[in-house]
Amino acid sequence: QVHLVQSGTEVKKPGASVQISCKASGDTFTNYGIHWVRQAPGQRLEWIGWINAGNGNTQYSPSLQGRLTVTRDTSASTAYMDLSSLRSEDTAVYFCAREFFASGIFDYGGQGTLVTVSS
Amino acid sequence: QTVVTQEPSLTVSPGGTVTLTCAFSTGAVTNTHWPNWFQQKPGQVPMPLIHTTNNRHSWTPARFSGSLLGGKAALTLSNVQPEDEAEYYCLLHDSPLWVFGGGTKLTVL
Numbered sequence: 001q002v003h004l005v006q007s008g009t010e011v012k013k014p015g016a017s018v019q020i021s022c023k024a025s026g027d028t029f030t031n032y033g034i035h036w037v038r039q040a041p042g043q044r045l046e047w048i049g050w051i052n053a054g055n056g057n058t059q060y061s062p063s064l065q066g067r068l069t070v071t072r073d074t075s076a077s078t079a080y081m082d083l084s085s086l087r088s089e090d091t092a093v094y095f096c097a098r099e100f101f102a103s104g105i106f107d108y109g110g111q112g113t114l115v116t117v118s119s
Numbered sequence: 120q121t122v123v124t125q126e127p128s129l130t131v132s133p134g135g136t137v138t139l140t141c142a143f144s145t146g147a148v149t150n151t152h153w154p155n156w157f158q159q160k161p162g163q164v165p166m167p168l169i170h171t172t173n174n175r176h177s178w179t180p181a182r183f184s185g186s187l188l189g190g191k192a193a194l195t196l197s198n199v200q201p202e203d204e205a206e207y208y209c210l211l212h213d214s215p216l217w218v219f220g221g222g223t224k225l226t227v228l
Contacts, residue, residue, distance in 0.1 A: 104153025
């Protein structure tokens with residue numbers, strides 16, 4: 001059974017950084033891309049970036065370019081997103097989602113991680 | 120930056136049929152944009168319904184179908200049930216990036 005399990009709630013001050021993890025189980029990690037999506041309170045879903053878990057290639061939304069870094073540890077079947085220089089508008093639930101590599105097939109996702117940025 | 124547009128809200132009667140659409144600001148949506156559709160109920164994680172234009176997941180009821188319609192991606196719900204009331208998001212591949220639509224709030228009334 002496929003599971004993507006994310007790390008827990010984070011509260012950060014403006015200017016700080018946050019790292020969220022997404023641990024996959026139940027299938028071959030390197031066959032997939034791991035995407036990151038966020039949703040601010042009451043707002044729409046926003047795609048922010050992804051990593052090819054096989055070769056580590058990444059792409060980022062222009063809106064977060066320079067502040068977002070996505071990595072993976074294949075030995076731990078875990079993807080990470082690091083968001084730096086946090087602002088209040090980064091307050092959101094962050095989700096990881098799995099795409100069967102380069103196929104456009106999104107199937108399973110994580111449970112979401114709430115990040116609150118507040119002074 | 121590419122914008123993906125959906126109807127902000129739609130209302131349908133139980134047992135009825137409704138079509139939600141998803142349009143690119145830059146031109147027609149095609150199969151190469153790999154349209155995906157997600158359903159999200161309040162307080163829940165988005166659930167994938169349709170991938171690559173018209174393919175249902177194993178858990179997706181047969182009353183949900185995806186297509187291309189007039190240069191847009193479309194999600195049609197037939198024989199709508201009360202539990203289909205939710206927000207629906209499309210996701211398009213604008214290579215090498217992905218873009219979500221603004222979402223359609225579907226009310227079953």
